[in-house]
Amino acid sequence: METYDLLVVGGGINGTGIARDAVGRGLRVLLCEQADLASFTSSASTKLIHGGLRYLQYYEFGLVTKALKEREVLLRNAPHIISPLHFVMPHNASRRPAWMIRAGLMLYDHLGERKLLPPSKGINLRWHAAGRALVPSLVKGFGYWDCRVQDARLVLLNAMDAAQRGATVLPRTRCVTACARGRNWSVLLRGPGNGSERRVVARALVNATGPWVTSFLGEAVQVRPEHTVRLVQGSHIVVPKCFEHDHAYILQNNDGRIVFAIPYEQDFTLIGTTETLYHGDPAAARTTEIEVGYLCRAVNRYFREPIRPADVVWAYSGVRPLYDEREGVEASAASRDYLLEWRTDPAPLLSVFGGKITTYRMLAWEAMRKLSSVFGCDTGDWTRRAPLPGGDIPHADFEGFYRGVVARYRWLPQTLARRLAHSYGTRLHQILNGARGLDGLGEHFGAGLYEAELRYLVDAEWAVTAADVLWRRSKLGLRFNEAQTARVTQWLAAEQTRRPFMAFDGQPVR
Incomplete structure (x- = not known):
């Protein structure tokens, strides 16, 4: 029977972050995820x-x-x-006075030891580019900086780095039961396809199942949770772009909540999010007509050109497990912080309650500090200065790196070059791999997706289905029609027939 130091259950951002941190400390690590990596909350931010x-x-x-502080590290x-990403907040005098917003932004500038991003400042919307999309009554605003992220790819990169350092990563593999045997865990795993099963032993278990954190404890581990989470559904809509500039908006809604309108995938605007209490299977969360209407009304109070539900080209929902045990607190006011529940009886078990994508790396480090009592491993913060796959760009200068890509691959259309550079960083050279023209990339499936990239996603990133490729590892699904999607599905099915996509040891079959 295989024995591991650490078994991590959950292939979202917290689970993959912990697995990466642990294997980097020399531990033998296994990570399993019931579906594709980043299938649920971590790709619905x-x-x-x-x-x-x-x-x-x-x-x-x-x-x-x-x-x-983590924003700078990541x-x-x-x-x-x-x-x-530059955010513009139009001043809505009915919500908060200008002095209060300015004071909050000054505090925001200084709390995190900001070094890479510019400071906040006031904006005259009558002259600023962001003002042209807004109703004429909005003349004053504020600008500040944060960052955008390809959330599902962040999960994938942590999983890839963990695997390259020696971890076993098993997507589409469910942890059925985990039973204490002495001081260890005996764990039954059920794999994909025909549902083959195997049992492994782990010295410690991490429950990073997100919205399933309490049900996993009760059903698979059969222990009583000491804490709870509040399940909150957050929905987003994507519409054709509402403005021509590259600034994002942060809008104060009449109910006191905040709604973002963000430039997305060059030709679209991402609008979100809602926050409603959720009951039921987190995997079944779907955007409702009520949520779509809410988001449209929220932005229509600010934009000159109204957005209608019929304009929505894509909507997605995720269930956030918010750790906040205060009674009577509304979902929008519930904390986004996390709690690590640590127990050694009947065997070492760490459960993650809450959290947000920005703080995942620090969460993983704090988890390893608790687990060090079992393994005696170093507790240093090694991931702080360790680039993720493709992120080894000198001085973190993406634009300089991109100019080098354009100079090296002059035959590559610039829109495609930028997408590949943003998605894969220095790993794009593995995809282009000696090609001297587009014909060297193989079949073109549409919207700049070529066979060379598709093969890379299968070989290196555990892609199995068209949804894996078009909606998680990329957002090319926004540009694909049914026939093009069907062709990707056909190609993947043929590849699966030719060779199994995934061995049960968690690594793509080369």
């Missing part, structure tokens, strides 16, 4: 790495400080999938 400006009103200074370690 607002796509931001940010401190959380609005959390200041709830006096969560510690969380905001921690998130702002921007350095993954400058290809994380990039600076």
Whole structure:
């Protein structure tokens, strides 16, 4: 029977982050995920790495400080999938006075030891480019900086780095039961396809199942949770772009909540998010007509050109497991911080309650500090200066790197070159791999997706289905029609017939 030091259950951002941190300390690590990596909450975010400006009103200074510091770390370690984004907040005098907003932004500037991003400042919307899309009554605003991120790719890169350092990564593999045997865990795993099963032994278990954190404890581990999470559905809509510039908006809604409108995938605008209590299977969350209407009304109070539900080209929902046990607190006011529940009886078990994508790396480090009592491993913060795959760009200068890509591959259309550079960073050379023209990349499936990239996603990133490729590892699904999607599905099916996509040891079959 195979024995591991650490078994991580959950292939979202927290699970992959912990697996990466652990294997980098010399531990033998296994990670399993019931579906594709980043299938649920971690791919349904607002796509931001940010401190959380609005959390200041709830006096969560510690969380905001921690998130702002991590924003700088992640921007350095993954400058290809994380990039600076300028936010414009039109001043709505009915919500908050200007002096209060300015004071909050000054605090936001200084809490996180900002070094890479510019400071906040006031904006005259009558002259600023962001003002042209807004109703004429809005003349004053504020600008500040945060970062955008390809959230699902952030998960993938952590999993890839973990695997390259020796971890076993098993997507589409469910942890059925975990039973204590002495001081270890005996774990039954059920794999993909025909559902083949195997049992492994782990010295410690991490429950990073996100919205399933309490049900996993009760059903698979059969222990009583000491804490709970509040499940909150957040929905987003994507519409054809509402403005021609590259600034994002942060809009104060009449109910006191914040709604973002963000430039997305060159030709679209991402609008979100809602926050409603959720009951049921987190995997079944779907955007409702009520949520779509709410988001349209929220932005229509600010934009000259109204957005209608019929304009929505894509909508997605995710269930966030918010750790906040205060009674009567509304979902929008619930904390985005996390709690690590640590127990050694009946065997070492760490459960992750809450969290946000921006603080995942620090969460993983704190998890390893707790687990060090079992393994006696070093507790240093090694991931702080360790680039993620493709992020080894000198001085984190993405634009300089991109100019080098354009110079080297002059035959590559610039839109495609930029997408590949943003998605894969220095790994794009593995995809282009000696090609001297587009015909060297193989079949073209549409929207700049060539066979060379598709093969890379299968070989290196555990892609199995068209949804894996078009909606998680990329957002090319926004540009694909049904026939093109069917052709990708056909190609993947043929590849699966030719060779199994995934061995049960968790590595793509070369």
